Amino acid sequence: MAKKIFSELKQLISLRSLRARICIIILVAGVFSSVFMRYGILDNYEELAVENRIATVSNQLMIVGNHLLSNSYFTIKTDERNYSSSRAVINAELETISNLYEGRVMIINAALKVVKDTYGISEGKTIISEEVIRCFQGETMSHYDKEHGYIEMTTPIIDTVSGTVVGVMLTSISNDAIMATMEELNRKAVILGNLMLVGIVAFSVLLSSMLARPFDKVADAINEVKAGYSDETISVPNYVETEYIVDAFNQLLKRMKALDDSRQDFVANVSHELKTPMTSIKVLADSLLVQENAPAELYREFMEDIVSEIDRENQIITDLLALVKMDKKAQELNIASVNINDLTELILRRLRPIARKKDVELVFESMRTVVAEVDEVKLTLAMTNLVENAIKYNKEHGWVRVKLDADHQSFSVAVSDSGLGIPEDSLAHIYERFYRVDKSHSREIGGTGLGLAITKSAVLMHRGSITVTSEEGKGSRFVVKIPLTYIAGGGGQTA
Numbered sequence: 001m002a003k004k005i006f007s008e009l010k011q012l013i014s015l016r017s018l019r020a021r022i023c024i025i026i027l028v029a030g031v032f033s034s035v036f037m038r039y040g041i042l043d044n045y046e047e048l049a050v051e052n053r054i055a056t057v058s059n060q061l062m063i064v065g066n067h068l069l070s071n072s073y074f075t076i077k078t079d080e081r082n083y084s085s086s087r088a089v090i091n092a093e094l095e096t097i098s099n100l101y102e103g104r105v106m107i108i109n110a111a112l113k114v115v116k117d118t119y120g121i122s123e124g125k126t127i128i129s130e131e132v133i134r135c136f137q138g139e140t141m142s143h144y145d146k147e148h149g150y151i152e153m154t155t156p157i158i159d160t161v162s163g164t165v166v167g168v169m170l171t172s173i174s175n176d177a178i179m180a181t182m183e184e185l186n187r188k189a190v191i192l193g194n195l196m197l198v199g200i201v202a203f204s205v206l207l208s209s210m211l212a213r214p215f216d217k218v219a220d221a222i223n224e225v226k227a228g229y230s231d232e233t234i235s236v237p238n239y240v241e242t243e244y245i246v247d248a249f250n251q252l253l254k255r256m257k258a259l260d261d262s263r264q265d266f267v268a269n270v271s272h273e274l275k276t277p278m279t280s281i282k283v284l285a286d287s288l289l290v291q292e293n294a295p296a297e298l299y300r301e302f303m304e305d306i307v308s309e310i311d312r313e314n315q316i317i318t319d320l321l322a323l324v325k326m327d328k329k330a331q332e333l334n335i336a337s338v339n340i341n342d343l344t345e346l347i348l349r350r351l352r353p354i355a356r357k358k359d360v361e362l363v364f365e366s367m368r369t370v371v372a373e374v375d376e377v378k379l380t381l382a383m384t385n386l387v388e389n390a391i392k393y394n395k396e397h398g399w400v401r402v403k404l405d406a407d408h409q410s411f412s413v414a415v416s417d418s419g420l421g422i423p424e425d426s427l428a429h430i431y432e433r434f435y436r437v438d439k440s441h442s443r444e445i446g447g448t449g450l451g452l453a454i455t456k457s458a459v460l461m462h463r464g465s466i467t468v469t470s471e472e473g474k475g476s477r478f479v480v481k482i483p484l485t486y487i488a489g490g491g492g493q494t495a
């Protein structure tokens with residue numbers, strides 16, 4: 001358990017785990033959007049608050065401006081300005097604005113002279129600044145200085161009768177209140193952000209483990225099959241991806257089962273085939289033993305039968321060994337340049353005595369001289385089996401024709417006979433191990449049912465092909481096609 005947790009932790013750290021990746025993606029996306037939202041909202045708030053403040057103060061300044069005009073503020077003397085009751089009201093209004101917004105308001109007349117300063121320090125001074133001059137041309141201006149924490153505004157006082165700018169109000173107000181609200185908002189955003197972070201972490205861990213769970217299910221199901229608890233096909237349909245993995249696994253399982261079945265069939269067949277001659281030998285020997293004073297002729301007769309059964313057993317074992325050798329994929333072919341005409345002649349010479357015994361005519365038709373890169377021993381085995389079958393499964397006075405031909409890529413050996421032929425439904429099975437069309441007949445003529453399996457293996461090892469056409473009662477034709485040059489690599493296929 002500890003080992004499993006440790007290995008999972010290691011995979012999490014190395015980011016090879018899907019769970020860790022999903023977790024990190026959600027975490028990054030969550031944190032990024034929460035930070036983005038926080039700064040976005042705060043920035044937006046500041047902009048809005050400054051705009052609002054400018055609009056409110058502008059409105060109030062415009063009202064004061066109207067009061068200034070209606071009270072002829074610019075046309076009277078300075079001392080009178082301070083003592084007349086209506087002027088006192090205007091001054092109070094200006095003071096209120098400057099107190100309310102923690103700022104300073106200066107009234108500048110057409111001669112660019114400060115006629116009123118709520119701070120009381122610049123009255124009588126002349127102000128020549130670009131903003132003031134532009135304001136006299138009718139331009140209302142505002143500027144937010146974030147660094148120094150104030151908003152500066154210039155508001156023209158326009159005589160509604162003449163339409164001229166008679167004065168300018170130069171106002172600067174503090175942004176302290178906005179900053180205080182921002183700080184409070186920021187504090188709350190930090191608390192909320194931290195809470196969100198905890199939520200996002202919990203959510204990402206939960207979601208990542210939920211999303212990765214189907215893959216655990218796949219692993220569990222495969223482990224169950226591996227441990228032998230189940231050999232059923234598995235199904236995890238949660239994702240298309242898990243379905244792909246599971247489908248591939250099920251196919252592999254099916255293939256392995258088929259291989260296992262064929263292995264078991266093969267072992268059962270081998271045991272059966274090897275047991276048959278043994279049973280015959282035992283029956284023959286037993287019947288000799290129970291007979292006291294059995295005549296010497298009987299002994300001889302039974303002994304001959306026993307020897308023929310031993311020969312048969314031997315033949316089966318030899319064929320099995322040949323087949324096993326072909327089955328070894330790693331088995332290297334002993335490739336050499338071989339004259340196929342000479343090889344065929346040699347094979348036919350060896351088989352001619354058997355053909356003669358059955359009075360079967362054996363003909364070799366060579367269309368051209370063929371030299372090919374082949375494994376001589378294995379090709380001899382394959383061709384011998386084909387010609388031997390053509391003789392074995394032939395009728396009296398029949399014929400066997402072996403035709404050798406080639407094109408620029410491959411050579412072909414066609415073995416035709418005038419024999420029994422193969423029933424159509426058996427054609428698909430003749431290359432199977434121990435398959436015989438007629439068991440008793442094949443056994444009678446010494447067949448083991450392994451010959452064509454060996455032939456097909458040998459041909460496929462040469463990257464060749466074997467085809468058969470046959471008609472019952474008329475004869476068969478086997479055609480083997482093999483490339484003239486051997487292409488190495490990839491390992492040989494077996495039947």
Ligand code: ADP
Pocket residue numbers: 385389390391393417419420421422430431435436437438442446447448449450451452453476
């Ligand atoms: P066997 O050792 O029994 O000959 P093979 O694998 O060589 O086994 O052949 C399988 C079966 O195919 C044979 O039992 C036989 O019935 C059939 N067969 C093979 N070659 C021929 C042929 N030329 N003509 C008719 N039947 C054939």
